[in-house]
Amino acid sequence: MNKFQREVAITRNEPVARDTYALRVHFPELSAIVEPGQFVTMRVNDTLNPLLRRPYSVSRPIGDECEFLYYVIGKGTRILARKRVGDTVNILGPLGNSFGFNGDYETAVLVGGGIGVAPFPFLTSRLVDHGKKVVTFLGARTAEMVLSDNLVNLQVATDDGTAGFHGTVVDCMDDWFGAHSVAKPKIFSCGPTPMLAAVQSWSLGRGIPCELSLESEMACGFGICQGCPVEHRHAERTYALVCTDGPCFNAEDITFKRP
Amino acid sequence: MKTSLDIGSLHLKNRVLVASGTFGYGTEAATFTDVTLGGIVTKSVSLEPRAGNPPSRIAETASGMLNSIGLANVGVEAFLREKMPPLRELDTAIIANIAASSVNEYLEVMKRMEDEPGIDAYEINVSCPNVKDGGLQFGTSCSATAEVVRALRPHTRRPLIIKLTPNVTRISEFALACQEEGADAVSMINTLVGMSINIYTRKPKLSTVTGGLSGPAIKPVALAKVFEASQVVSIPVIGIGGIASWEDAVEFLLAGASAVQVGTMNFIDPDTGVKITRGMEEYARKTGLDSLDELVGAMVLPEGASAPGIMKSSSKGHD
Numbered sequence: 001m002n003k004f005q006r007e008v009a010i011t012r013n014e015p016v017a018r019d020t021y022a023l024r025v026h027f028p029e030l031s032a033i034v035e036p037g038q039f040v041t042m043r044v045n046d047t048l049n050p051l052l053r054r055p056y057s058v059s060r061p062i063g064d065e066c067e068f069l070y071y072v073i074g075k076g077t078r079i080l081a082r083k084r085v086g087d088t089v090n091i092l093g094p095l096g097n098s099f100g101f102n103g104d105y106e107t108a109v110l111v112g113g114g115i116g117v118a119p120f121p122f123l124t125s126r127l128v129d130h131g132k133k134v135v136t137f138l139g140a141r142t143a144e145m146v147l148s149d150n151l152v153n154l155q156v157a158t159d160d161g162t163a164g165f166h167g168t169v170v171d172c173m174d175d176w177f178g179a180h181s182v183a184k185p186k187i188f189s190c191g192p193t194p195m196l197a198a199v200q201s202w203s204l205g206r207g208i209p210c211e212l213s214l215e216s217e218m219a220c221g222f223g224i225c226q227g228c229p230v231e232h233r234h235a236e237r238t239y240a241l242v243c244t245d246g247p248c249f250n251a252e253d254i255t256f257k258r259p
Numbered sequence: 260m261k262t263s264l265d266i267g268s269l270h271l272k273n274r275v276l277v278a279s280g281t282f283g284y285g286t287e288a289a290t291f292t293d294v295t296l297g298g299i300v301t302k303s304v305s306l307e308p309r310a311g312n313p314p315s316r317i318a319e320t321a322s323g324m325l326n327s328i329g330l331a332n333v334g335v336e337a338f339l340r341e342k343m344p345p346l347r348e349l350d351t352a353i354i355a356n357i358a359a360s361s362v363n364e365y366l367e368v369m370k371r372m373e374d375e376p377g378i379d380a381y382e383i384n385v386s387c388p389n390v391k392d393g394g395l396q397f398g399t400s401c402s403a404t405a406e407v408v409r410a411l412r413p414h415t416r417r418p419l420i421i422k423l424t425p426n427v428t429r430i431s432e433f434a435l436a437c438q439e440e441g442a443d444a445v446s447m448i449n450t451l452v453g454m455s456i457n458i459y460t461r462k463p464k465l466s467t468v469t470g471g472l473s474g475p476a477i478k479p480v481a482l483a484k485v486f487e488a489s490q491v492v493s494i495p496v497i498g499i500g501g502i503a504s505w506e507d508a509v510e511f512l513l514a515g516a517s518a519v520q521v522g523t524m525n526f527i528d529p530d531t532g533v534k535i536t537r538g539m540e541e542y543a544r545k546t547g548l549d550s551l552d553e554l555v556g557a558m559v560l561p562e563g564a565s566a567p568g569i570m571k572s573s574s575k576g577h578d
């Protein structure tokens with residue numbers, strides 16, 4: 001798989017929810033080959049602080065452009081949020097594998113938490129193209145942080161009850177499955193690790209196939225630094241790497257173990 | 260203009276190498292960089308495969324990063340079988356980095372590598388701070404470091420480069436011990452022991468609590484260590500530590516390094532080594548040098564200045 005490192009021009013960078021921005025860049029080489037679930041790493045300037053690139057899921061390719069969603073939470077994203085249309089950002093990608101959205105199932109169940117919704121617009125459009133039914137569960141802290149664009153059949157859960165289901169996204173999904181018959185489901189999930197662990201245990205308990213898109217600290221993003229291990233039952237030496245073996249994994253293959 | 264460097268039988272076409280653990284086994288980054296480097300130092304190879312440490316293994320700090328990878332590697336057999344064939348095809352020197360938890364293991368790994376024609380030299384890692392057995396236990400003892408070199412020296416004609424840790428009081432003593440045991444070069448510095456804490460969870464950011472600090476943050480420390488060691492030894496010193504630009508590389512040469520290794524910056528821009536090679540050669544041409552050798556140790560010292568506390572001056576009884 002080809003990878004590209006380019007200084008690319010920003011064509012959109014604006015808030016789309018509380019503390020959340022949509023960033024769009026002109027990057028035809030990337031938009032032509034990227035698959036849902038893959039990520040890139042960004043370097044927001046050429047100073048040495050912040051030093052490392054940061055990983056971002058591709059939210060959707062739009063013609064020659066690619067769009068990303070990000071929370072403004074640290075030094076790098078604060079710098080990113082100040083950039084204007086025409087400014088540049090250094091992007092390396094595409095990196096990692098994609099969701100296994102082909103296959104023998106009928107209903108794609110998307111489960112996202114927070115900014116974990118990022119890869120879902122792209123995934124949704126591919127699922128719709130492939131004639132799959134889609135239902136989307138989205139967890140957010142509060143109503144102002146819900147990102148509903150380019151998703152279908154959306155069920156929202158908020159921690160404070162200001163929108164949709166009052167509680168966790170997994171409880172929301174559990175309720176839904178209790179009330180609806182879901183034909184041959186497969187789960188695709190992305191979000192914070194505790195949520196992924198809950199989705200994993202929920203899906204495994206019900207024998208529903210499930211893919212999790214993991215996040216991890218990483219220094220390089222392309223398999224060199226060995227900084228993003230995840231315990232994997234088929235790995236030759238205990239660990240798989242989130243960056244090159246993932247970020248998308250079958251839920252049954254991985255063990256979450258945080259210090 | 261001469262850019263090459265020979266260390267025994269090791270021919271480096273230029274002075275810029277990539278440091279162990281920052282370029283994989285040479286093929287991963289080759290997908291998007293052309294490898295016009297002086298050499299590639301491979302990821303550390305041990306006798307048996309090693310899984311490495313549990314997550315989290317990485318934490319960013321101010322202009323640097325902490326790592327605690329724990330020498331995750333495929334082991335010498337898989338290295339020779341799977342990793343060497345593509346490395347052999349690259350037009351650059353291949354330096355196999357060896358890590359071990361005993362003198363015998365160092366020797367065993369090296370002996371198995373002796374039959375592989377694609378290896379041009381060995382770099383002996385006596386300085387990994389992130390494993391319980393081996394690594395620093397050798398690197399922080401001068402006699403243990405000397406013992407490793409002494410054990411390896413009779414069993415290879417290939418150049419032996421010993422990679423030293425900065426986590427000692429006098430790195431020059433270690434460099435001198437390596438030279439006396441017949442090492443062909445020393446490389447420095449490996450990472451500095453460091454740590455970082457999440458103030459909300461009150462947990463260390465690395466699973467092993469402490470890790471190795473690398474990146475531009477450590478460059479001034481590395482320069483001082485290279486200066487100190489190069490004042491004492493006559494074998495080449497290869498400078499490592501936070502090199503991010505050709506200007507940094509020139510600084511290392513002036514401090515006394517004959518060549519440099521680029522480490523952490525490979526994660527951020529895999530083309531860094533290539534860019535440094537070009538920049539340094541352009542600088543040398545513009546300043547009218549015939550050889551990069553003219554830069555090595557060419558720092559202009561204030562009158563009467565010397566590296567603080569180096570062995571050479573203290574052993575002669577004057578400072």
